Amino acid sequence: MTPDFTSLKSKLLAALAAAAGLAVVATLITNVTLGSVGRTVADLASDTLATSAGSARLAEIGQAIRVDVPALGDARTRFDRENAMRRLDGHFAALRDQLAAGAGPAGGFPGLTQVLSGVEANVLELDRNVSRRFRLAEARKENTARLNRLHGDFLLEIDPLLVDAQFNVQSALETGDGAAVEEPWRRGRVAREVRMTEALGRLHASANLAVGMMLRGVGETDFRMIENLRGRLSEAVEEGNTSAELLAGNASTITLRQIWSDIAGFASGPDSLLDRRLAESGLLAQSIQLQETNSALLKELGDIVAGAVRETGRRSSAASQRIGEIIVGGRLFNALGTAVLLALLVLFSYVFVRGRLFRRLMQVLSSMRRIAAGETGIEVAVSGRDEIGQLADAVRLFRDRSHALDLRARELRETNATLTHEVARRRQAETDLRETQAELVQAAKLAALGQLSAGIAHEFNQPLTAMRSYAHNAIRYLDREDVEKCREKLGDIERLIKRLSASSNHLKTFARRPQEVLSRHDAMEVLTNALSLFGERIAREGVRVDIRHPDHSVHVMTEPALLEQVLVNLVSNALDAMGDTPAPVLKLRVSETAKLARIRVEDNGVGLDEATLGKLFDPFFTTKPPGEGLGLGLSISYNVIRDLGGRLDVRARKGGGVMATVELFKS
Incomplete structure (x- = not known):
């Protein structure tokens, strides 16, 4: 493939190759100069670091010996003596390692071996002295x-x-x-x-x-x-x-x-x-003299280390002076090379970059900005076979595709507006449906209250009749001035009034519209409230009620009015199903698992077949005679329990009758 020397890449590579050649030549000369500096610095660093490290280590070990020798001489127990001697043995081992590593005469520490031998012999004599003192003291x-x-x-x-x-x-x-x-x-x-x-x-x-x-x-x-x-x-x-x-x-x-x-x-x-x-x-006294001798030997050790450090400093000064002379020459050469490179770069920038490259690139950039601002019909007046010409071709392609994208974006905005209108319409329909469901629930409550009206009237008439009798008797006792008997009858009247007030409040709570916020309630308490509405009917029809529940409270997250409406509907259906049963039994169960609470309503009535169970939750489906039901009770109950986050299940019992189960999450 023949290279294209008209491209910017080839021109830039040629210019860079020339600059790189000059840089390589300058680098080679600099490397030769710095090589000498590097060798000198390396030798100096090796010598200085070795001497400094050896001096620091020797000073550290000497100080440790200076501390531990008095500890050995002043030891009060054999344990103290053994510990001090163990530490000193470690120090002497470290000194021998330091000597083996090159801290001897050849390493710049003349006379060190003799001093260390004297220190070690002194310490051994001091240890024997302390040992004899211990024997005499004992x-x-x-x-x-x-x-x-x-x-x-x-x-x-x-x-x-x-x-x-x-x-x-x-x-x-x-x-x-x-x-x-x-x-x-x-x-x-x-x-x-x-x-x-x-x-x-x-x-x-x-x-x-x-x-x-x-x-x-x-x-x-x-x-x-x-x-x-x-x-x-x-x-x-x-x-x-x-x-x-x-x-x-x-x-x-x-x-x-x-x-x-x-x-x-x-x-x-x-x-x-x-x-x-x-x-x-x-x-x-001998121990004191030995310690003084040891101090003198350690001082001599310090003098040896200080002399080695001074000698290293002298050599470092001479090497630094030689390095300074080499660096001055290198700086002069680097300054000359840098000036030549800068002159070439200025010439290249003025002739090639400003005239051939920068002007055409700015024309392409101006066209790109106008296209990005949304202008149409922009002409890109730059051409050529090099990279800038290819960039101009790409800008023209971008202009054409941008126009097509604008048309597509306009279509998408119109489609989005249509979808937004449809979403709003469906949300309104969902809101209307929820309001209708709430009205149906309220209507079902009122219908249930209507069906229970005879029992409710009986529930109110009995206390009222008793109150009238108690009031009559209280007047008679008052005429006889029997205040205690009169007070007793008035107390009975007050008790009946509280009973009527509780029943009235329960009916008012049952009939109100439910709240949208769920709260924590006792499942057995809600079931008891629902069952209380059927007290007169259960007694009239001779239904035996079998209630079983845990000893502790089982709480669920619910709206109590909605849950009570569902349980009223289930209990009402169970009583209706047992209308012709010779020995009707209503079983009510409250149980729980790790996460769920279950409320079960069972009857021993006529039961349901498979076909009926499949349609049980359909709206307006009922098995009752005309005029006794609309077929909305179970459908509404199913939706209510689902909205509460639970599940309603109705199935036939093996021995006859129906078993309805409400499952809700515990709280």
């Missing part, structure tokens, strides 16, 4: 507890001995059995008992003093104070040993002297509490 606590128990045993043992010694001294001073005692013997006995008492007292004081100084010493941390206490403790123990030797001849002090020997054992020898406390204080 032994000190155990020996202190033993010392307290021994001191308690000592007090329990010496108190009775002191009492006995005082008693013996008193006895020696007195004369026994009234007999004369030789004076030298009595004096010798008194002297022995006094020495015994003095030795016990001095031993008691020495033991209390020794225990007190040892307990005070285990709580001290000052070396000089502990040494002072140890010297005074030696004197107290020596004095206690002297007192114990004076008691060696007394068999009753064997246990006391043994307890004192155990107490004195904590003042010197391998179980010396003060010696253990001195060792523990020495370890504590």
Whole structure:
């Protein structure tokens, strides 16, 4: 296929190819320039990022070690020590990983390995120091507890001995059995008992003093104070040993002297509490010194990291200066290339776009606007084989089709007006039909009231007759001045008036025109109201009424007057069907499902055949003799229940009679 060089596409492609060629040349030169910049930036970024990342990580780990070393040195329990050591082991593992990743001497951190080895060795020595302190502290606590128990045993043992010694001294001073005692013997006995008492007292004081100084010493941390206490403790123990030797001849002090020997054992020898406390204080001082050494090593680590960062900054400054020189040259070249491209674009726009392309395109656009504004007979004076000429051909085609569409739109508007008139006419017919149906429902109500007029008259006559009798009796009682009897009869009259008022209100409610708004009502209450209109007829015809319903209320969404009219019609039909039945039974049922409520009216009358059931809801169809019905009751009832959103079903019972069911949605 031979290319068409007269088309706009070919001309634009040629111009774009020339501009693209210049752009490619400029791009190649720019890429060569920027390639050097990129390599320099990449090397700088790699070096800087590696050093920065390593420095940040080393600083982070160093700070963590700086925090956890005091925690190890000040650990109060083995759990605290193990936790601190576990964290420090993790820090050292992270440092070894950092060294393996290139943060050693080759990575810009000279001397780092030696510092880290020193820090790790320092921490291990501190851990051993803390472990020894824990063992000494545990032994000190155990020996202190033993010392307290021994001191308690000592007090329990010496108190009775002191009492006995005082008693013996008193006895020696007195004369026994009234007999004369030789004076030298009595004096010798008194002297022995006094020495015994003095030795016990001095031993008691020495033991209390020794225990007190040892307990005070285990709580001290000052070396000089502990040494002072140890010297005074030696004197107290020596004095206690002297007192114990004076008691060696007394068999009753064997246990006391043994307890004192155990107490004195904590003042010197391998179980010396003060010696253990001195060792523990020495370890504590060593721990402080180790922590200070660790701080110095971590400071040296920080200095190494800071030096690496400074060196990286120096290299970055030199690289930035070199990059700046390259970028200046690139900017000059880009400015020159941009100026050349702009000159070519201006020349192309003036010669080709303005003269050949823009003018013809504006002519086509003007014609399109006039056609869109609704003008007819527009001539499109642009032609040619290029894309603008093809666009002009398309505009002419659009003009012709737009004219055809205008004609079609005019026809559619006329058709739409006709349909609108027909819809309005049918809506009016629907409104008239609804009004006619409402009139038929009202007429059916009045017809039902007419059929029930005899029963209603009987329902009113009975109370009126009774009221007349009660009024006559009340006058008689009033003449006799029997006020209580008169008040009783007036109460009976008031009760009958309320009964007549309720019946009258029910008839008035039944006869009113129904409302269009549905509301929530008890289905059993509506059925009871409908049944009350047939009370006199049911009694007169001997109909047994069987009513069954749930213990709770079953509510439906309905217009109560319309639903009562339907139920009156169904009950009336049932009573009519049982006119010649020997034992008429009217069954009324109210039941429910999850969503529906059912009201059922059953009779045991003559029933209906299949042909009659098929025509039952047809208007003006009736099975009653002429003059007793128009055949509109079931037809109206069917439409009423349908408008209420429910369903009316009438079918023959198996044992004879008819079963009518009203289904409505529960509320």
